[in-house]
Amino acid sequence: MHQITEITKRDILDLFKNGVDVGWLDNDIQVYTYYGRLSEIDFLKRLYPLDKMGSDEKRFHNLEEVIWQHTVNNDDYGANWIFTDDRFPLKDGSDEEYLRFICEIFHPVALIESDVSIKYFEIICSHLRKDGYELYPKGEISGRNVYSWRQLTEKEVNSNSFLPFSQRRDKSWKLPSIPKAIRSNILAIMHQFEKEEGLTTDTGWNYELITTKAVLEDLTQWYEIKCFNEHHEYIPTQDFDSFILHNYPACVLDAIEIFYKFEPNKATAAEFNTHLEKVGYSLHGGKIELIQPVTQVVKPSKDNDLKSLIDSANSLYLKNTSDDSQLALEKIWDALERVKTYFGSDKKQSIVRIEQCISGGNEPIAKMIDGELNALTSIGNQYQIRHFERGKHLIADKKVRDYLFNRCQGLINLILQSVDKIPSKLEF
Helix, strand or coil: CCCCCHHHHHHHHHHHHHCEECCCCCCCEECCCCCCCCCHHHHHHCCCCHHHCECCCCCCCEHHHHHHHHHHHCCCCCCCHHHHCCCCCCCCCCHHHHHHHHHHHCCCCCCCCCHHHHHHHHHHHHHHHHCCEEEEEEEEECCEEEEEEEECCHHHHHHCCCCCHHHHCCCCCCCCCCCHHHHHHHHHHHHHHCCEEEEECCCCCEEEEEHHHHHHHHHCCCCCCEEECCCCCEEECCCHHHHHHCCCHHHHHHHHHHHHHHCCCHHHHHHHHHHHHHHCEEEECCEEEECCCCCCCCCCCCCHHHHHHHHHHHHHHHHCCHHHHHHHHHHHHHHHHHHCCCCCCCHHHHHHHHHHHHHCCCHHHHHHHHHHHHHHHHHHHHECCCCCCCCCECCCCHHHHHHHHHHHHHHHHHHHHHHCCCCCCCCC
């Protein structure tokens, strides 16, 4: 996608060029380098395989040597050259390539935590929000946030503020139901972690409410607080327990998000997810998302490396973020290449045996499987399955990546179900 405008990219580049004012009384302009505590080359190598990228200068073997010559030896590239360099996908590439770079700037490995980096993060987030994206913590390393990105709905961009699940969701989604047992567990978590919240009215009057009551009060700005009674009538209520236990799934998810907004505790989020993930939801960065159903996962009994690839691919896929879906596709594609050599290192002979196992001697089925294997190979040759590949067609739409992931996973499942019980000598 290409929602991020040239204006936003220019504003972010100007930020890295000109710095920010972090002074309290007097002006104190400070500049933050995008590579933080790392060397520039070490930072870029986390994103791009510089040693495998071709050199555009005959005297050097690869792009890493070229960059070293011009940033370390001669230092003639100038600061922030990467943002406008045509060899990299920041100036004219996809939104995903650009956002992946931005998230890496704030990765714990590179980030220098300071007032300056905090200010940079806030300003960059405000620019990206105007173009329909937000950064959010998808996980952590050593207690520090690792960021990813997600698209905002048009309503969120226009409101320029937090909207709960029911207000931002696509109304065409059919939401999974939330069983009573899970609602009870969610309610127990809320009562366990609730406390007195300090609130302020529009007129500046300070008051306190227990968290569950504060949640209901907050929700009144979007709709009247109601629940179902024993006669299945949808009636007004101020009873929080009834609101959670006898309501539409979207209202329950609203309450969880607002509760987390008051109490942004990682332990609370983990507790919520223990139960939410059982019914297809997940709370990340203060927002609940639907977990996309993944094709049934079949794992090999003999090849631990293949099993690890499949596990890694599905774990990334279930996170349901744009950058993770790209990595998931890479992993599952690697798994397919590996499973092709199930019967030995001679891939062609191994594939023939695989097709025989699946078809059971049925020639049309064997031809169909051969066609599917060839089709996926052709896709891998033409399209950018691996994010660092150049000169191939970019798959910018996450929905297309999800389709290819499940197509690839489905073929792997079929192969393993057909061959894994047959004795074989693995030669990898």
